[in-house]
Amino acid sequence: MTTLTFSNILDCAKYITKYLGAVKMSDKKTVPAAVAMLKVLEAWGVKDVYGYPGGSVNSTMNALDLEKERINYIQVRHEQVGAIAAAAHAKLTGQIGVTFGSAGPGAVNLLNGLYDAREDHAPVLALVGQVPHTNMNYNYFQEFPEVPMFQDVAVYDRIVMTPESLPHVVDKAIREAYKHRGVAVVVIPNDFGYVEIPDVDYASNTVLDKPQPQPQATNEEVEKFLEMVKAAKRPVFHVGSGIKGNADKLIALSRKLQIPVTITGLAKGSVSDDYEANLGTINRAASKSADEIFATADLVIALGADFPFANLVYRTHDFKFIQIDNDRSQFGRHHYLDLGIWSDSGSFLDKALELSQPAEESSFFKAAIAANKDWQAYLQGLMAKTEGQLEYEPVYREINRIAEKDAIFSIDVGDNIINSFRFLNLTKENKWTISALFATMGYGIPGAIAAKRAYPNRQVFNIAGDGAFSMVMQDLLTEVKYQLPIINVVTSNKSLNFIKSEQDDVEMNLSGIFLQEADFAKVAEGLGVEGIRVDKLEDLPQAFDRALEVTKQGRPVLIDVHISDKRGLPVEELELEIVDGKFVEKISAGYQKTHGQQSVREFLDSYEGYNLKTLPEYFEEFGVRA
Ligand SMILES: Cc1ncc(C[n+]2csc(CCOP(=O)(O)OP(=O)(O)O)c2C)c(N)n1
Numbered sequence: 340m341t342t343l344t345f346s347n348i349l350d351c352a353k354y355i356t357k358y359l360g361a362v363k364m365s366d367k368k369t370v371p372a373a374v375a376m377l378k379v380l381e382a383w384g385v386k387d388v389y390g391y392p393g394g395s396v397n398s399t400m401n402a403l404d405l406e407k408e409r410i411n412y413i414q415v416r417h418e419q420v421g422a423i424a425a426a427a428h429a430k431l432t433g434q435i436g437v438t439f440g441s442a443g444p445g446a447v448n449l450l451n452g453l454y455d456a457r458e459d460h461a462p463v464l465a466l467v468g469q470v471p472h473t474n475m476n477y478n479y480f481q482e483f484p485e486v487p488m489f490q491d492v493a494v495y496d497r498i499v500m501t502p503e504s505l506p507h508v509v510d511k512a513i514r515e516a517y518k519h520r521g522v523a524v525v526v527i528p529n530d531f532g533y534v535e536i537p538d539v540d541y542a543s544n545t546v547l548d549k550p551q552p553q554p555q556a557t558n559e560e561v562e563k564f565l566e567m568v569k570a571a572k573r574p575v576f577h578v579g580s581g582i583k584g585n586a587d588k589l590i591a592l593s594r595k596l597q598i599p600v601t602i603t604g605l606a607k608g609s610v611s612d613d614y615e616a617n618l619g620t621i622n623r624a625a626s627k628s629a630d631e632i633f634a635t636a637d638l639v640i641a642l643g644a645d646f647p648f649a650n651l652v653y654r655t656h657d658f659k660f661i662q663i664d665n666d667r668s669q670f671g672r673h674h675y676l677d678l679g680i681w682s683d684s685g686s687f688l689d690k691a692l693e694l695s696q697p698a699e700e701s702s703f704f705k706a707a708i709a710a711n712k713d714w715q716a717y718l719q720g721l722m723a724k725t726e727g728q729l730e731y732e733p734v735y736r737e738i739n740r741i742a743e744k745d746a747i748f749s750i751d752v753g754d755n756i757i758n759s760f761r762f763l764n765l766t767k768e769n770k771w772t773i774s775a776l777f778a779t780m781g782y783g784i785p786g787a788i789a790a791k792r793a794y795p796n797r798q799v800f801n802i803a804g805d806g807a808f809s810m811v812m813q814d815l816l817t818e819v820k821y822q823l824p825i826i827n828v829v830t831s832n833k834s835l836n837f838i839k840s841e842q843d844d845v846e847m848n849l850s851g852i853f854l855q856e857a858d859f860a861k862v863a864e865g866l867g868v869e870g871i872r873v874d875k876l877e878d879l880p881q882a883f884d885r886a887l888e889v890t891k892q893g894r895p896v897l898i899d900v901h902i903s904d905k906r907g908l909p910v911e912e913l914e915l916e917i918v919d920g921k922f923v924e925k926i927s928a929g930y931q932k933t934h935g936q937q938s939v940r941e942f943l944d945s946y947e948g949y950n951l952k953t954l955p956e957y958f959e960e961f962g963v964r965a
């Protein structure tokens with residue numbers, strides 16, 4: 340006779356529960372765990388999943404096939420392209436981007452795009468394959484501990500432990516990605532994805548449909564801000580991506596308080612280029628008027644801005660610093676604070692408009708607008724050229740000419756970043772996406788693919804240098820496969836020109852920056868994309884006309900423009916200081932060391948800026964005192 344012990348009873352109870360559970364479960368519908376996972380994505384509104392197959396993601400591939408009526412698998416030709424497309428999707432739409440790759444090499448290839456997402460605060464979910472759990476820890480083929488690989492890049496990074504928990508973990512991952520505006524990684528042992536689990540609603544999206552409450556500025560904080568503006572002689576806004584849909588309010592406040600606006604790269608397009616006191620970006624990829632005006636500011640108001648070059652540009656001279664941000668952890672990140680306001684930009688601007696009196700006309704504000712007009716005229720002049728060597732500026736003239744009002748631009752890293760800041764004419768109806776803080780080459784094509792998938796009725800451009808384009812050019816095939824009529828513009832200057840300019844300013848020989856010339860129009864043709872090569876300035880307009888025709892027929896097109904490797908005016912070399920109560924402008928010592936002693940006039944003239952005036956000339960004209 341067996342004695343009934345406490346532990347037997349427990350075992351018995353467990354058995355009964357399990358047995359009854361099984362009976363109960365058998366009545367219920369089941370689905371493969373990977374299908375349950377995709378249903379979670381669908382519930383969160385995910386339409387496209389960018390990725391690349393591999394043995395360790397076959398259960399996900401199986402589910403993508405089973406669910407193909409409800410979710411699209413977009414087959415890219417490199418995991419990096421899929422991950423960047425997911426990041427670009429998130430940056431363009433504000434909605435989570437989803438990518439996947441297989442164990443080992445596929446996972447590693449994802450990292451580039453995931454870092455881009457992390458740096459630009461884009462919510463992205465990465466599903467990473469793993470060998471079947473029964474083979475884990477046996478040094479199995481392509482088995483690596485994946486979680487540690489993603490530890491640095493991810494805000495949430497987990498391996499799934501049971502088939503039943505797969506949809507739950509993915510749901511949680513999405514919430515974490517949204518909450519932290521970052522990358523969530525879920526590693527999935529392949530066998531789990533095939534296991535049948537109960538077909539229930541695992542998604543928690545409904546509770547998050549409401550927008551998150553945003554911090555609001557208080558009256559007291561805004562009064563303090565207004566006091567500081569009043570006390571300042573030369574206040575300047577520095578506006579970042581936090582401005583989002585509030586640019587009209589910013590412009591109204593800028594006019595009312597007579598404060599010129601400078602922006603970070605991510606705010607390009609949010610604040611219309613048409614606004615006369617939007618001076619553009621500061622630092623290297625910049626506008627002359629923005630750099631000069633910023634260099635004279637005695638009060639900088641950073642609004643929703645995370646400026647990666649602050650350690651350079653915020654340190655050139657002393658100024659008072661106000662920071663307005665909706666993320667408390669960002670305060671003091673780039674400069675010590677004279678005033679910090681924890682607020683959403685919209686709430687701050689509303690309150691500032693409500694509590695402020697219009698400022699008197701300011702000579703500083705007028706001088707800033709005049710200097711900006713002068714700079715804009717210089718840029719227009721360069722773009723308008725119809726004779727001489729083929730250079731990059733008329734390429735932008737043509738892009739502006741054929742661009743529709745709400746066109747979307749994906750810009751690759753290199754000189755095109757500087758040039759699109761300067762030459763692309765954007766209003767808030769446009770969208771513009773770049774790899775801003777991570778600044779990875781190879782962003783143009785995936786960004787354009789994501790844009791065209793998310794906004795199929797809008798015109799989409801990919802603008803890339805020859806170096807950046809050749810890192811991801813195989814994905815022209817993806818444009819063809821999914822019939823994405825993207826206008827691809829390649830600026831072939833046979834050089835990694837952005838880096839050449841850097842080497843130019845250092846006492847060294849140019850090293851490793853010249854590129855083997857290629858005929859990318861022919862490459863495009865081979866991949867099924869109509870390719871147009873342009874070698875002469877006069878042939879540009881017809882190439883862009885043809886690009887319009889081709890894309891209107893629903894096909895992608897590529898224009899490979901063979902331009903010179905000329906350098907644009909390096910505005911960052913201009914320096915301003917106060918001497919005897921007056922602003923004096925000069926060229927940096929470093930530039931003079933490598934390019935010879937020169938006056939500001941000689942410097943501007945050497946970049947065809949014959950009509951450009953210096954800021955001190957404008958200050959003189961409008962009576963601005965130091
Ligand atoms: C993946 C990656 N590798 C290297 C760099 C460094 N880098 C930044 S710009 C640039 C040159 C880009 O050359 P290209 O695409 O030809 O454009 P260009 O500046 O010539 O117009 C390089 C090498 C980078 N940002 N990303």
Ligand SMILES: [Mg+2]
Nearest residue numbers: 804805806834
């Ligand atoms: Mg190049």
